[in-house]
Amino acid sequence: MQPINLAAKLALIHEHWMPKVVAEMNDYQFKLVKLRGEFVWHSHADTDETFIVVQGRLRIELRDGAIELGPGEMTVIPKGVEHKPCAPDEAQVMLIEPRGVLNTGDQGGARSAPNDVWI
Amino acid sequence: MQPINLAAKLALIHEHWMPKVVAEMNDYQFKLVKLRGEFVWHSHADTDETFIVVQGRLRIELRDGAIELGPGEMTVIPKGVEHKPCAPDEAQVMLIEPRGVLNTGDQGGARSAPNDVWI
Structure with a gap:
């Protein structure tokens, strides 16, 4: 139980498309990620997924x-x-999204990021 | 599936301590609320609860x-x-927090807000 400053955590991220966990709520995780360029088409068969933009345009x-x-x-x-x-x-x-969800969903492949990495 | 602008939704809220739902993810809800003054001591026996400050200090x-x-x-x-x-x-x-969580948790009482009110 501590304040989590989103901008300060984002400043620690130097790669793109590599989500980092900053908090958990029950079995859900809050992940920060920097995105640039295009990702791959994918879906998540078992869960909704929430995107909140902190900076920039998505x-x-x-x-x-x-x-x-x-x-x-x-x-x-x-x-x-x-x-x-x-x-x-x-x-x-x-x-x-729930703990354990892969960034590439059902697509997998080279753009899959390591899961459950905290900053 | 649509963009939800948090500031625009908050501008529609004119009461304090009355959470309004703006989105759902699986069985969880995203609620916006304006707070001023002191609330009541309470806890939620069955769930964690996430607070993200958009404006002001909490x-x-x-x-x-x-x-x-x-x-x-x-x-x-x-x-x-x-x-x-x-x-x-x-x-x-x-x-x-999960759908159905009361703002006053296990405490109940006069400060309990109507649940599942969307804006």
Whole structure:
């Protein structure tokens, strides 16, 4: 039980697409991540996934459109919905999802990040 | 699936201590609330509870100390831990917790807010 300063934690992150855990609530984790460029299409069969933008702009492409998020904006991608996060410039984002969820979901592959890494 | 702008949603809230739901992730809810003054001591026996400060300053008193949070700071109060949120000036806060959690927890009483009210 301590204050977690999101900007201070984000300043410790120097890689892109590598989520770092900063807190847990029950069996959910709060992860901070810096994004730049395009990710891979993927979905999470068993869980919704929350994106909250802390800094920058995030575009989440969907098969039937896209969601654009700026600082102080959030969205929840429902389970099973294919999405592809993109950030032409760097976006600093908090993800909230159950412990154990892989960043690449059902897609796997080279862009999968190590899970459960705390900062 | 849509962008949720926290500041725009908070601008719709004109009461204090009345959480409003803005999003759901699985069986969890994201609630925005404006706090001013002192709340009641309470705990939640069955769940952790997350506080993220959007604007202002929030003090969460604990039986053995206190946590002070400013904008962009968060903390998770573990299940069963007694706490009393306080905000001498107005604090604008996002709460994250399972659907159905009452703001007054095990304490109940006059400060209990209607649950599951969306904005």
